[in-house]
Amino acid sequence: MLEFMEGSHAVAEIVKRCRPQVIAAYPITPQTHIVEDLAQMVANCEIDAEYITVESEFSALSACLGASAAGSRVYSATTSQGLALMFEVCFNAAGMRQPIVMTIANRSLGAPLSIWNDQQDSISLRDSGWLQFYAEDNQEAADLHMIAYKVCEDHDVLLPAFVCFDGFILTHTYEPVTLPTQEEVDAYLPAFTPYQRLDAANPLSLGMYATPEYYMEFRYEVDRAMERAKQAFIKAGREFGEQFGRDYSALVEGYRLEDADTALVAMGSICGTAKDAIDEMREHGRKVGLLKIRTYRPFPAQEIANALKGVSTVAVLDKNISLGNGGAVGIEVKSALYGSGAAVYDYIIALGGRDVRKKDIAAVVDLAEKGKGDMFYGLRTEVL
Amino acid sequence: MAEVEGGGCELFSAGHRACGGCGPALAARLLLKATGKNAILAASTGCMEVFSTPYPETAWGVPWIHSLFENAAAVASGIEASLKKQGRSEKVLCVCGDGATFDIGVLCISGAFERGHDITYICYDNEAYMNTGIQRSGATPYGASTTTSPAGKCSPGNLHPKKDMPGILAAHGAPYVATASIAYPNDFMQKVERAINTPGPCYIQVHTPCCTGWGFESGETLAMAKLAIETGLWVNYEMVDGVVEKAKKVRRKPVEEYLAKQKRFRHLFKPARQDDMIANIQAVADANAERFGIDIKKKESSE
Numbered sequence: 001m002l003e004f005m006e007g008s009h010a011v012a013e014i015v016k017r018c019r020p021q022v023i024a025a026y027p028i029t030p031q032t033h034i035v036e037d038l039a040q041m042v043a044n045c046e047i048d049a050e051y052i053t054v055e056s057e058f059s060a061l062s063a064c065l066g067a068s069a070a071g072s073r074v075y076s077a078t079t080s081q082g083l084a085l086m087f088e089v090c091f092n093a094a095g096m097r098q099p100i101v102m103t104i105a106n107r108s109l110g111a112p113l114s115i116w117n118d119q120q121d122s123i124s125l126r127d128s129g130w131l132q133f134y135a136e137d138n139q140e141a142a143d144l145h146m147i148a149y150k151v152c153e154d155h156d157v158l159l160p161a162f163v164c165f166d167g168f169i170l171t172h173t174y175e176p177v178t179l180p181t182q183e184e185v186d187a188y189l190p191a192f193t194p195y196q197r198l199d200a201a202n203p204l205s206l207g208m209y210a211t212p213e214y215y216m217e218f219r220y221e222v223d224r225a226m227e228r229a230k231q232a233f234i235k236a237g238r239e240f241g242e243q244f245g246r247d248y249s250a251l252v253e254g255y256r257l258e259d260a261d262t263a264l265v266a267m268g269s270i271c272g273t274a275k276d277a278i279d280e281m282r283e284h285g286r287k288v289g290l291l292k293i294r295t296y297r298p299f300p301a302q303e304i305a306n307a308l309k310g311v312s313t314v315a316v317l318d319k320n321i322s323l324g325n326g327g328a329v330g331i332e333v334k335s336a337l338y339g340s341g342a343a344v345y346d347y348i349i350a351l352g353g354r355d356v357r358k359k360d361i362a363a364v365v366d367l368a369e370k371g372k373g374d375m376f377y378g379l380r381t382e383v384l
Numbered sequence: 385m386a387e388v389e390g391g392g393c394e395l396f397s398a399g400h401r402a403c404g405g406c407g408p409a410l411a412a413r414l415l416l417k418a419t420g421k422n423a424i425l426a427a428s429t430g431c432m433e434v435f436s437t438p439y440p441e442t443a444w445g446v447p448w449i450h451s452l453f454e455n456a457a458a459v460a461s462g463i464e465a466s467l468k469k470q471g472r473s474e475k476v477l478c479v480c481g482d483g484a485t486f487d488i489g490v491l492c493i494s495g496a497f498e499r500g501h502d503i504t505y506i507c508y509d510n511e512a513y514m515n516t517g518i519q520r521s522g523a524t525p526y527g528a529s530t531t532t533s534p535a536g537k538c539s540p541g542n543l544h545p546k547k548d549m550p551g552i553l554a555a556h557g558a559p560y561v562a563t564a565s566i567a568y569p570n571d572f573m574q575k576v577e578r579a580i581n582t583p584g585p586c587y588i589q590v591h592t593p594c595c596t597g598w599g600f601e602s603g604e605t606l607a608m609a610k611l612a613i614e615t616g617l618w619v620n621y622e623m624v625d626g627v628v629e630k631a632k633k634v635r636r637k638p639v640e641e642y643l644a645k646q647k648r649f650r651h652l653f654k655p656a657r658q659d660d661m662i663a664n665i666q667a668v669a670d671a672n673a674e675r676f677g678i679d680i681k682k683k684e685s686s687e
Contacts, residue, residue, distance in 0.1 A: 021469045022465045022469060048469075050465035050466070050469050052461055052462065052465055052499065053499065054458065054461070055491060055492075055495030055498070056492075056495070058454075058455065058491070058492070059495050059496075062455035062458035062461075063459065065451055065462060066426065066449070066458070066463040067462035067465055070463040070466035070467055071466060071470065074462070074466075089451070092451050092452055096451070198424045198449060198463060199447055199474075200422045200446065203444065203445055203446050204448075205444050205448045206447075206449040206450070207427075207451055208439040208442060209437060209438060209450075210439045214440070
C-alpha cells in the first residue's frame with residue numbers, strides 16, 4: 001500500500017521490520033527522526049530490541065560491534081561528525097567482519113559547521129571496508145535496508161554496510177512509499193545466522209593482533225569479500241524484484257543512455273533532478289543520459305565502463321571533494337573509463353546543502369560538452 | 385584444560401608472550417579461576433591483549449574479544465544487551481589496562497556505568513602505558529619517572545596525583561567497586577566472584593606491578609605488590625553502593641622501603657636524596673591511611 005510519509009519514518013518502519021535485536025545510536029541532525037521513531041517503537045513494544053542510548057557515536061558503533069559479535073542482528077544510524085567520530089570503529093568492524101547495517105543521513109563535515117547535505121561523510125569512509133549503497137528516493141532508501149541486511153549477513157560477504165540517503169533532501173521529505181508487511185519482510189529476510197559468535201560453549205578469541213606474517217592476508221580477505229558482495233547484491237536485488245516488483249539487481253542504473261552522447265554520473269537524490277533535467281534537454285533534441293551509481297563500495301568499475309560504452313562525454317557530479325585532487329567519484333569514474341576514449345569531467349557541486357536545480361544540471365552538461373570541467377560548479381563569484 | 389596444584393581449572397594458558405614476572409599475566413590467570421568458563425571478556429588494546437593473542441595463538445580459554453584501545457566498555461555494553469535479548473547466562477567482563485581505563489576509555493566507561501549494564505570491569509593497573517614503552521598515564525603515581533614524565537634536571541618525574549577511578553565509578557552509582565592486588569590472590573578472586581554476581585556495573589582495580597616498567601627484578605613482583613599495600617601507597621578496599629566497607633589493615637612501613645627498590649623512583653635517591661619528594665609521597669600514603677582507616681593501632685596489635 002502506498003503511503004505518504006517522511007523519509008526517516010519510512011526507514012525506521014523498514015528497520016523495525018528487519019527485526020534488529022540490538023539498536024545503539026546517538027542523536028545527530030539530520031539522523032534524529034529515525035532513531036526517535038525506533039525508540040518510540042521499542043517503548044511501544046512494536047519491536048523486540050534492546051535500545052542502547054549510548055553517550056557518543058563512537059560507543060554506538062562499538063556497542064553494535066559487541067552485540068553483533070555476541071550473535072545479534074544490530075542497527076545504528078548516524079551522519080557527518082558522528083560518522084567521523086566512528087572512524088576508528090568503522091575500520092575495526094569491517095576487519096572483524098561484523099555484518100552491521102547503519103543508515104547514513106548524508107551531511108557535510110565541518111569546518112565550517114554545516115548540518116546540510118552533501119556526501120562527504122560516507123565518501124570519506126571509502127577505504128574502511130564498509131559496503132556503501134546510495135538511495136535516490138525514500139522508496140529506494142527503505143528497500144536498500146532489507147537488501148543491505150541480506151548482503152551483509154551472506155556468509156560469503158560478512159561485511160558491514162552503510163545505507164546512504166541525503167540528509168534533509170530525503171530524510172525530512174515526505175514522499176509516497178510502499179512498505180512491505182512484516183510477513184513479507186520475514187519471507188525476504190530470514191533470521192540472522194551468525195557465522196561465529198562469542199559463546200561460552202565454544203570459546204573463540206576475536207580481534208587478535210596480527211604480525212606482518214599474517215596481516216596482509218586479512219586485508220586480502222576483506223577485499224575478496226567486497227568483490228563477492230557484488231554478486232550477493234545482484235542476487236539480493238533480483239530476489240527483491242521478484243518478491244516486491246522493484247528490481248535492484250543492478251549496481252549501476254542507466255537512464256536514457258541508449259543513444260546518449262553525453263552522460264551524467266551521480267549518486268543519491270541528485271539523480272532525480274538529473275532525470276527531470278535530461279527529459280527537458282531531450283525535448284530540445286540533446287542526446288543526454290544519466291548513470292546512477294547505487295553501490296559506491298564495492299565500486300562497479302566494469303559495470304560503469306560497460307554502461308558508458310559509446311558515450312563521448314561524461315560529466316560526474318560529486319557531492320564531495322577529495323581536497324587536493326577533485327571529487328572522489330570523478331576520480332574513480334575516470335579510472336573506470338581509462339582508455340575508453342570518452343572525455344570525463346568532474347564537477348564539485350551542492351556542497352553543504354547548496355541547492356541544485358534542473359538548470360544547474362543543464363549548465364553542467366553545457367560545460368562538459370564545451371570541454372570545460374574538473375571544477376567547482378556554482379561558486380559565489382566573490383571568491384573567483 | 386590442565387589441572388593445577390590445589391585444584392581449579394586453568395583457563396588462561398601458559399606459553400603466552402608476557403615478560404617473566406609479569407603482574408598482569410598473573411591477574412589474568414587468577415581472574416579466570418574466579419569467573420570459570422561461563423564468562424565473555426572484552427579486552428582493550430594493551431600489553432595483555434598483545435602478549436595473549438598473537439594470531440593464530442590465544443591464551444584465553446573463555447570467549448574473548450578485542451576491538452580497540454578505548455571501547456571495551458561500549459563493546460561489553462553491546463554484548464550484554466545481546467545476551468539479554470537471547471536469554472543467555474554468560475557473565476560479561478572487561479579486562480583493560482590503566483591507560484585504557486583512566487585515560488582514553490573514560491567516555492565509554494562512564495556511559496556504560498551510567499546506563500547500568502550488568503558488566504564487571506577489571507582494570508589491571510600497572511601504572512603506566514607499558515605496551516608502548518612506559519609512558520605516563522592517569523594512574524601513574526606521584527613522583528614516578530616514566531618515558532613521558534622523565535626525571536631530569538628540572539623535573540622530579542610525574543607531578544600529578546593518581547586519578548581516583550574507583551571513586552569516579554562509585555559516583556556513577558556502581559553497586560560494587562573494589563581494589564585488589566595480585567599479592568592477595570584469594571582476596572582478588574573473591575572480589576571478582578562478588579562483582580560478577582552483583583547485578584549492574586561493577587569495577588575492580590587490581591594492582592599488577594610491572595617489573596619491566598617499574599624496574600625491579602622479575603622474581604620480586606609479588607613482593608613489590610605486597611610492599612605497596614604495606615606502605616599504604618595501595619589500599620585494598622571494597623565500596624558497596626558508594627560506601628567503603630572493608631579496607632585491608634596494615635602495620636605501615638615507610639614508603640621509602642617501596643620506592644628505593646624501583647628504578648622509576650631511583651631519582652629520588654640518586655644522585656642526591658630528594659627529601660621533599662619522598663615526604664610528599666609519604667603524605668600520599670598517610671592520606672590513604674587516614675581516608676581508609678588502614679592503620680593497625682598499637683592497642684589493636686596487642687590484642
